Structure formats: C-alpha cells, structure tokens
Amino acid sequence: MEYSYDEDLDELCPVCGDKVSGYHYGLLTCESCKGFFKRTVQNNKHYTCTESQSCKIDKTQRKRCPFCRFQKCLTVGMRLEAVRADRMRGGRNKFGPMYKRDRALKQQKKAQIRANGFKLETGPPVGVPPPPPPPPDYMLPPGLHAPEPKGLASGPPAGPLSDFGAPALPMAMPGAHGPLAGYLYPAFPGRAIKSEYPEPYASPPPPGPPYGYPEPFSGGPGVPELILQLLQLEPDEDQVRARIVGCLQEPAKGRPDQPAPFGLLCRMADQTFISIVDWARRCMVFKELETRDRAEVDEFGQDEREDLLGLEDVKFLNNHSLVKDAQEKANAALLDYTLCHYPHCGDKFQQLLLCLVEVRALSMQAKEYLYHKHLGNEMPRNNLLIEMLQAKQT
DNA sequence: TTCTCAGGGCCATCG
DNA sequence: CGATGGCCCTGAGAA
Numbered sequence: 001m002e003y004s005y006d007e008d009l010d011e012l013c014p015v016c017g018d019k020v021s022g023y024h025y026g027l028l029t030c031e032s033c034k035g036f037f038k039r040t041v042q043n044n045k046h047y048t049c050t051e052s053q054s055c056k057i058d059k060t061q062r063k064r065c066p067f068c069r070f071q072k073c074l075t076v077g078m079r080l081e082a083v084r085a086d087r088m089r090g091g092r093n094k095f096g097p098m099y100k101r102d103r104a105l106k107q108q109k110k111a112q113i114r115a116n117g118f119k120l121e122t123g124p125p126v127g128v129p130p131p132p133p134p135p136p137d138y139m140l141p142p143g144l145h146a147p148e149p150k151g152l153a154s155g156p157p158a159g160p161l162s163d164f165g166a167p168a169l170p171m172a173m174p175g176a177h178g179p180l181a182g183y184l185y186p187a188f189p190g191r192a193i194k195s196e197y198p199e200p201y202a203s204p205p206p207p208g209p210p211y212g213y214p215e216p217f218s219g220g221p222g223v224p225e226l227i228l229q230l231l232q233l234e235p236d237e238d239q240v241r242a243r244i245v246g247c248l249q250e251p252a253k254g255r256p257d258q259p260a261p262f263g264l265l266c267r268m269a270d271q272t273f274i275s276i277v278d279w280a281r282r283c284m285v286f287k288e289l290e291t292r293d294r295a296e297v298d299e300f301g302q303d304e305r306e307d308l309l310g311l312e313d314v315k316f317l318n319n320h321s322l323v324k325d326a327q328e329k330a331n332a333a334l335l336d337y338t339l340c341h342y343p344h345c346g347d348k349f350q351q352l353l354l355c356l357v358e359v360r361a362l363s364m365q366a367k368e369y370l371y372h373k374h375l376g377n378e379m380p381r382n383n384l385l386i387e388m389l390q391a392k393q394t
Numbered sequence: 395t396t397c398t399c400a401g402g403g404c405c406a407t408c409g
Numbered sequence: 410c411g412a413t414g415g416c417c418c419t420g421a422g423a424a
Contacts, residue, residue, distance in 0.1 A: 022399070023400065024400070025400090025401085034400090038401075038402075042402090063408095063409090082401080083402095084402080087401090087402065087403090088401085088402080089401065089402045089403075090399095090400085090401070090402080091400080091401075092398090092399075092401090093401075095400085096399095099399090
C-alpha cells in the first residue's frame with residue numbers, strides 16, 4: 001500500500017502501540033489490530049477474560065487476552081459499523097470525510113509544532129488513542145460486552161446515534177445472518193456500506209467531537225500566544241474518557257429506580273464538569289486569583305470558563321478587574337486570530353461571539369431542565385451539577 | 395480517466 | 410487446529 005501521508009505512519013497504534021498502517025475502522029491502527037477487529041466482528045466472536053478484565057495490551061502481550069484487546073479496540077474508537085456485513089471488498093466508507101479532516105488536522109498541528117517549536121497536547125485522531133500503557137479503567141463495564149443488546153447496548157435514550165451525532169432511525173438489517181439476525185441496525189444513507197454489523201459490544205460514543213479541536217485549527221504564524229496557551233491547557237480527552245468510563249463502571253449509588261440512561265448521562269456530565277473545573281484551575285489567570293476567588297471559581301467553574309472566553313457576569317469575584325482584564329485579553333487574542341485567519345470574513349469575530357451567546361442560552365435551558373428534574377426529585381444523588389445549581393440559587 | 399486508500403481475503407506462521 | 414498478522418486485491422470516491 002502506498003501512503004501519501006507518511007507522517008501519520010510515525011504514530012503508534014492506539015490499541016497495542018505497534019506501528020500504524022493506515023486508517024482502519026475509524027482510526028489509525030496497526031495491521032494486526034485491524035485484522036483482529038475484523039475477525040472478531042465478522043465472526044461474531046465472544047471472548048472472556050481470565051483476569052480482572054484490565055489486561056495490559058501492548059505489542060508483545062496483545063495476543064494474551066482477546067477480550068481486553070477487543071474492549072480496548074472499542075474504547076479507543078474503532079467502529080463496529082465500519083466492518084461490512086456484506087463483506088463487499090474495496091470502495092470507501094462513510095468515514096472518508098472524517099479521515100480526511102483528521103489527516104488535515106494532523107498536518108496543521110505538525111505545521112504548528114514546527115512553527116512554534118513546541119508540541120501541543122494533541123487531541124485524539126478520529127478515535128482516541130490512549131497513552132501507553134493503558135490504565136485499567138479503559139475497560140468498558142462488563143455489561144457492555146454482553147452478547148445481547150441490552151443495557152447501554154440498546155443505545156442512548158434517543159435511539160442509536162448516527163455517525164454524525166444525530167439520532168438515526170433503527171432499521172432491521174435485511175438478510176442478517178447467524179446470531180446477528182434480529183438486531184437493530186443504525187441507518188446509513190451512504191451506499192458504499194450497504195449493511196453494517198450491529199453493536200452488540202456497544203462502544204461508548206466519543207464525548208464531543210472526535211477531533212482535538214472543535215473546528216479546523218490553523219496553527220503557525222498568526223496564532224496568538226494566549227490561544228496557544230489555552231489550547232495547551234485543554235483537558236486531555238483520553239483522560240476524560242478514561243475517567244468517564246471508570247465512573248460508568250461503578251455500581252449505581254443512590255436511586256435504584258433511576259432510569260439508567262438518564263443516570264448515566266448525569267454521571268458523564270459530572271465527569272465533564274470536573275474536567276472543566278480542572279481546566280479553569282490550570283488557567284494562568286486562575287493562578288493569579290485570590291484564594292477566596294479561587295474557591296468561587298471551583299464552584300462556578302463552567303461559568304468562569306465561559307466568562308474567560310468572552311461572556312458576562314464576573315461580579316461574584318472579588319478581583320473582577322483581573323478577570324475582566326483576562327477576558328479582554330482573550331477577546332483581543334480571538335480578534336487577532338480571526339483577523340489573521342479569516343481576512344475575507346470581516347465579521348468572524350462577531351459571529352463567534354454570537355455563537356457564545358447561543359451556547360449561553362442553551363446552557364441556561366439545560367440548567368433549568370436539570371433544576372426542574374431536581375425539584376421533581378428525579379436527579380441522581382451525589383450529583384455535582386445539581387449541587388452547583390443549588391449553590392447558584394442561594 | 396486515473397489515482398488513492400480503506401475494507402476484505404489469502405495464507406504462512408505460531409502456539 | 411484455530412488464531413494471528415503481513416501482504417495483496419478490490420473498488421468507491423476523489424482528483
């Protein structure tokens with residue numbers, strides 16, 4: 001096989017650390033893990049782990065425990081639906097644009113690293129390669145490896161998600177064979193893949209966009225130092241994911257009658273919230289705040305992050321001049337960036353600020369919804385989000 | 395029309 | 410004898 005993106009091949013397989021051979025089933029992996037994943041899905045194999053389902057998977061030990069290896073394949077983001085149920089050879093799948101974008105992103109990051117002389121914490125490629133060695137909590141909850149579609153395997157509350165994040169209508173796969181028959185299949189509009197395997201293993205959907213940055217990031221000259229610093233502080237998505245998976249593994253506490261999907265979503269939201277607070281804590285501005293203000297930021301981490309990015313309401317802080325100053329610096333950096341990278345779109349800066357307003361409105365709606373749930377005694381206990389909302393109400 | 399490259403198949407090797 | 414993994418073939422989509 002010929003590659004025009006040799007630099008990608010310098011990377012290591014997120015599953016076993018071997019050399020990657022290209023994009024396979026959603027992300028850059030080695031040939032070995034590609035084959036292993038293919039055989040497992042095509043042959044509907046079910047493995048068991050003789051240890052504690054947390055075996056280390058690396059190049060030398062990947063053959064020891066296929067259960068943990070496959071779990072890791074799913075955890076890092078390999079896609080079951082990319083394995084063709086009809087076994088048609090050749091062609092491209094619906095991930096093509098995703099691969100292309102991921103590749104462009106890598107090029108940009110490398111160019112940025114070269115231009116700036118230091119390495120940013122990179123986000124995951126299309127999937128999420130974890131830093132070797134893998135922590136034990138990369139493993140999915142045992143229930144997620146059920147041979148039957150139950151629990152999370154039945155999909156999120158709104159139904160199975162399409163690859164673009166929108167709920168897709170489930171459809172029965174015509175001609176489904178063997179033990180796979182009767183499963184629900186996500187609907188894909190593309191014709192390259194006429195049918196896909198179901199998700200009896202139900203890999204968790206990646207939190208947020210599958211890329212390190214929410215939009216194509218143009219590095220190199222013209223990127224203000226402040227933006228580079230903020231990007232460096234971005235939470236490591238691998239760690240966030242590992243923490244969420246670990247959290248989901250914990251047995252449910254509190255409300256046994258809690259609907260599983262909602263409870264799980266609350267847990268995931270909690271972990272995301274913790275990451276945001278961590279981000280706020282590590283911000284250079286935060287380190288300059290007074291202790292009392294820091295406690296406030298801890299409590300209102302999410303709002304603080306929004307504020308630092310250009311929103312209002314920093315009145316609750318003692319030292320609001322410092323925060324205000326940081327906010328203005330962030331705005332100035334963003335303005336510089338948009339002027340440099342979107343010279344033909346004069347109002348890019350204003351457009352981005354308007355997006356923040358919309359995000360803020362959505363945030364308010366979500367808060368109201370959660371608070372309504374809380375008043376109806378429908379929230380899980382020990383929920384950080386609701387504690388934050390309660391604190392804000394008082 | 396040609397090229398690219400990701401998914402599938404084949405098969406030698408290994409345990 | 411089944412699993413593994415490297416290599417090659419195929420063919421849809423991009424150029």
